[in-house]
Amino acid sequence: MKKIIILIIVSLVFSISCIKEAKHNILVIHSFFGNVTIHSNNSIQQPKVGDSLSLNDVLITDKGSIVDLLYRDSGIIRINENTKVTVSSLIKGDADDVVLDIDTGKTFATLGKLKKGDNFALKSKTVIAAVRGTSFRMVASEKGASVDVVTGKVKVQPVSNNTVVEDVEVIVEENQTVALDTKTVETIVQKIEEKKSTATEQDAQQKIVEEIKETIKPIETPKETIKEIKQEVKDIPVVATVHEEVKQEISRVVEDDTKAKKREEETLKQEKEKAEKAMQLKLEKERKAKMMAQKLQEEKRAKEKAEREKAAKEQKIKEDRVKNIPTL
Numbered sequence: 001m002k003k004i005i006i007l008i009i010v011s012l013v014f015s016i017s018c019i020k021e022a023k024h025n026i027l028v029i030h031s032f033f034g035n036v037t038i039h040s041n042n043s044i045q046q047p048k049v050g051d052s053l054s055l056n057d058v059l060i061t062d063k064g065s066i067v068d069l070l071y072r073d074s075g076i077i078r079i080n081e082n083t084k085v086t087v088s089s090l091i092k093g094d095a096d097d098v099v100l101d102i103d104t105g106k107t108f109a110t111l112g113k114l115k116k117g118d119n120f121a122l123k124s125k126t127v128i129a130a131v132r133g134t135s136f137r138m139v140a141s142e143k144g145a146s147v148d149v150v151t152g153k154v155k156v157q158p159v160s161n162n163t164v165v166e167d168v169e170v171i172v173e174e175n176q177t178v179a180l181d182t183k184t185v186e187t188i189v190q191k192i193e194e195k196k197s198t199a200t201e202q203d204a205q206q207k208i209v210e211e212i213k214e215t216i217k218p219i220e221t222p223k224e225t226i227k228e229i230k231q232e233v234k235d236i237p238v239v240a241t242v243h244e245e246v247k248q249e250i251s252r253v254v255e256d257d258t259k260a261k262k263r264e265e266e267t268l269k270q271e272k273e274k275a276e277k278a279m280q281l282k283l284e285k286e287r288k289a290k291m292m293a294q295k296l297q298e299e300k301r302a303k304e305k306a307e308r309e310k311a312a313k314e315q316k317i318k319e320d321r322v323k324n325i326p327t328l
Contacts, residue, residue: 026090026098027053027069027077034065034081059085061105068236071098071120075111078236083107088123099123102140108232110135122147126180128164129172130155136172137229144181148221149174150229158185158216167192168212175226176218188212 029051038045039058047067053059061067061083069077079085083105089097095117100107102124111120113133121130122138124145129138134152138145147156154172158165158180168188172178195208 025052025072026096027071027087029053030068030070030076032065032067035062036060036065036067053087055087055090057087059087071109071111072096074114074118075109075120076236077110078108078232080106080108080232092119093117096120099128102138102145104140104142106137106139108135108137108229108236110233110236123159123164125162126159126182126185127178128157128159130157135233137232144179144184146177146179147172148177148225148229150226150233156216158188160185160189165189165192168216170213170216170218172218175221177221177225178216178218180216184215188215 029047029049031049032047036047037060038047038051038053039060040054040056047059053069059067059079061079061081063081065081067079069079071077077100084103085105085107086101086103087099088101089099091097096114096119098118098120100122102122107122109120109122109131111131111133114120119130121128122136123129124138124140125142126144127138127147129136129147131152131154134154135150136152136154137148137150139148147154149172151174153174155169156172156178157169165185165188170178191208191212195205
């Protein structure tokens with residue numbers, strides 16, 4: 001009986017340790033470069049490849065430094081230079097609920113499809129971006145943040161006083177950007193409170209909703225931004241341990257960039273051919289105009305010559321007539 005109890009206890013301890021280990025390995029440092037520090041439990045540590053991040057860990061990169069994190073086998077997160085990231089959430093119940101708070105700096109994430117119930121999000125002081133299979137970047141500062149979507153779709157919501165504004169959300173699609181600063185978020189919160197007011201009529205409420213939607217409306221991502229992001233993606237190592245979907249996602253971004261470059265080269269080629277054709281047409285037009293001018297000049301000279309010859313002939317006839325008149 002004692003042996004059975006001991007076996008049960010050992011099994012429970014082993015199971016608990018496995019669960020802790022599984023949770024502990026949610027976010028793992030795959031690689032880093034430069035001066036990177038992890039602030040954990042009132043201590044400052046230097047990262048090591050293979051280290052796992054725990055809840056409330058703060059990761060800071062200095063100038064010229066980067067860190068690549070693995071989110072299980074479902075994603076790769078690139079933390080760029082001069083960035084401060086806090087692990088504000090890891091687990092909720094039996095599912096992953098990963099939330100990385102981006103205080104300042106740039107962070108890029110590429111994720112495959114997550115398991116049912118799992119969630120992953122990047123959050124700043126003004127916006128939260130939740131994903132399920134996409135590539136996107138968040139740029140955060142004291143004044144606000146922007147979300148740039150490269151592939152897939154991202155659900156974006158405003159954040160006020162570290163709380164997600166659940167009443168408002170927008171879907172940001174591929175090659176779109178949404179930006180929210182602190183003043184805009186304050187305006188959104190005020191309008192929501194106004195909408196909730198019982199004194200506000202239905203038509204006025206609908207108008208407020210439309211105003212809020214217009215405030216958080218995505219715009220087309222500038223070409224320079226897309227080019228910058230895709231260049232960053234090229235530098236991210238494709239890890240063998242990540243799911244095939246993540247590899248395909250990164251390949252798609254790079255492939256799209258290659259296609260974009262090819263399209264750009266094709267466009268430049270077409271524009272060059274168009275310019276050359278236009279130049280040829282211009283030269284041909286100038287040549288024809290010159291030939292026409294020469295022809296007109298020659299015709300003019302020929303006409304003038306004919307008129308001179310005619311006038312000379314008529315003059316000679318007159319002179320001959322005068323000579324032939326008999327004198328008295």
